Amino acid sequence: MSEQSQRPRRPAKPYRRPQKDPVRILAFDVLRAVDERDAYANLVLPPLLRKAREKGGFEARDAALATELVYGTLRRQGTYDAVIAACVDRPLREVDPPVLDVLSLGVHQLLGTRIPTHAAVSASVELARVVLGDGRAKFVNAVLRKVAQHDLDGWIEKVAPPYDDDPEDHLAVVHSHPRWVVSALWDSLGGGRAGIEELLAADNERPEVTLVARPGRATTAELLGEEAAVPGRWSPYAVRLAEGGEPGAVPAVHEGRAGVQDEGSQLVALALANAPLDGPDATWLDGCAGPGGKAALLAALAAERGASLLAAEKQPHRAGLVARALRGNPGPYQVVTADGTRPPWRPGSFDRVLMDVPCTGLGALRRRPEARWRRRPEDLDTFGPLQRALLRTALDSVRVGGVVGYATCSPHLAETRAVVSDVLKQRPDTELIDARPLLPDVPALGEGPDVQLWPHLHGTDAMYLALIRRTG
Numbered sequence: 001m002s003e004q005s006q007r008p009r010r011p012a013k014p015y016r017r018p019q020k021d022p023v024r025i026l027a028f029d030v031l032r033a034v035d036e037r038d039a040y041a042n043l044v045l046p047p048l049l050r051k052a053r054e055k056g057g058f059e060a061r062d063a064a065l066a067t068e069l070v071y072g073t074l075r076r077q078g079t080y081d082a083v084i085a086a087c088v089d090r091p092l093r094e095v096d097p098p099v100l101d102v103l104s105l106g107v108h109q110l111l112g113t114r115i116p117t118h119a120a121v122s123a124s125v126e127l128a129r130v131v132l133g134d135g136r137a138k139f140v141n142a143v144l145r146k147v148a149q150h151d152l153d154g155w156i157e158k159v160a161p162p163y164d165d166d167p168e169d170h171l172a173v174v175h176s177h178p179r180w181v182v183s184a185l186w187d188s189l190g191g192g193r194a195g196i197e198e199l200l201a202a203d204n205e206r207p208e209v210t211l212v213a214r215p216g217r218a219t220t221a222e223l224l225g226e227e228a229a230v231p232g233r234w235s236p237y238a239v240r241l242a243e244g245g246e247p248g249a250v251p252a253v254h255e256g257r258a259g260v261q262d263e264g265s266q267l268v269a270l271a272l273a274n275a276p277l278d279g280p281d282a283t284w285l286d287g288c289a290g291p292g293g294k295a296a297l298l299a300a301l302a303a304e305r306g307a308s309l310l311a312a313e314k315q316p317h318r319a320g321l322v323a324r325a326l327r328g329n330p331g332p333y334q335v336v337t338a339d340g341t342r343p344p345w346r347p348g349s350f351d352r353v354l355m356d357v358p359c360t361g362l363g364a365l366r367r368r369p370e371a372r373w374r375r376r377p378e379d380l381d382t383f384g385p386l387q388r389a390l391l392r393t394a395l396d397s398v399r400v401g402g403v404v405g406y407a408t409c410s411p412h413l414a415e416t417r418a419v420v421s422d423v424l425k426q427r428p429d430t431e432l433i434d435a436r437p438l439l440p441d442v443p444a445l446g447e448g449p450d451v452q453l454w455p456h457l458h459g460t461d462a463m464y465l466a467l468i469r470r471t472g
Helices: 022-037 041-055 060-075 077-085 097-111 117-131 134-147 152-159 167-175 179-189 193-203 263-274 293-304 316-326 379-397 417-425
Strands: 209-213 229-231 238-241 258-260 283-286 308-313 333-337 350-356 398-408 430-433 464-470
Touching (some): 022 041, 022 060, 022 097, 060 077, 060 097, 077 097, 077 134, 077 152, 077 167, 097 134, 152 167, 167 179, 167 193, 179 193, 263 293, 263 464, 283 293, 293 316, 293 350, 316 333, 350 379, 379 398, 379 417, 417 430, 417 464
Parallel strands (some): 283 308, 308 333, 350 398
Antiparallel strands (some): 209 238, 209 258, 398 464
């Protein structure tokens, strides 16, 4: 008998069950919903966080980490995909999407947070064991150990083409935007490298929560009594929650007297409300009112003047959201489910009309980072005819001497100036109003007469506004 055969065999290690981490499982569930159902993280995440808190043991720091994992991963998905692609032996399209989600969460912890390397890898492997199984967890472990060999700057140097060779592709990888979006934003912004870099970087920053005190129903003084609340930058009705927080816990928000609304959206509504009119000022229209933020502010402003608001929304469920936002408004208002391209109201019925048209949403990528990966250049072919039709309806709906506000949450020139220019060429009974004086103290508004807001310049979503007077 050989010496080797006489050695006692080592007992097999007992199987260790994977450790379930509620925070990372929740983050994974959100990413799967975004990928599988085209859901938006800002709609999926809050109810999951509430459910986790209700079960107990899920603290504020857990919610903060889950939120960072979700949004950080989505914002840097393009960059992380390039890193992962350099660490696997197959095209990314051949990696199962759930595996890719676990890898992306792991890469964000390694390259985008201060979580120690060993903890980031270990936690990601445990998550993989829970949601994918032990076999694929080994693959996750191998890939993440390769990723851990460099920091984010080191990886960008490896996977991004030099700026001088291909500026747009370089910026696309470094700042995690599709190349066509980089090109479109650069065209709209103009200028050199510094400006577009600042804009793309701002898209990847977590936006502050901004509240609006609806006139006659709440005051900024009341909202400023909340913890870490500071005044808005531009809107007299805005208050920022500088350290985030849960807006629904603010009494005025819970009661509908205030709401969550980006300051850019507030400025659009205020500019329309303050535009000079020729003649009466009694009937206002919000022609694309869902989900109701601008309509609620307009209704409150109208009530202060004794005017009424008609809020129209094509989608019934969104019309329901508008009705909820307007509930309790002190002045007269009506919410109708109606297609703005085939309006049920008579031409020339309104003194002021807001048409905040459906668009690609490229101006709100801070809030919906996943939208950048869903949109395609061909989407513009779908939105363009609808945007023109809605602007024509708005011009038909306003009386002579009245004012139309055409707004989009996209800075893409095909959705902003091109639409306004094309429609007004066919409407000699209109004139553009300089919107800049109606946004007092707001800097860097360009040459006018229209206005384009920017995240990096104004701290707002990239809202566009053109004001048009019907001259008859």
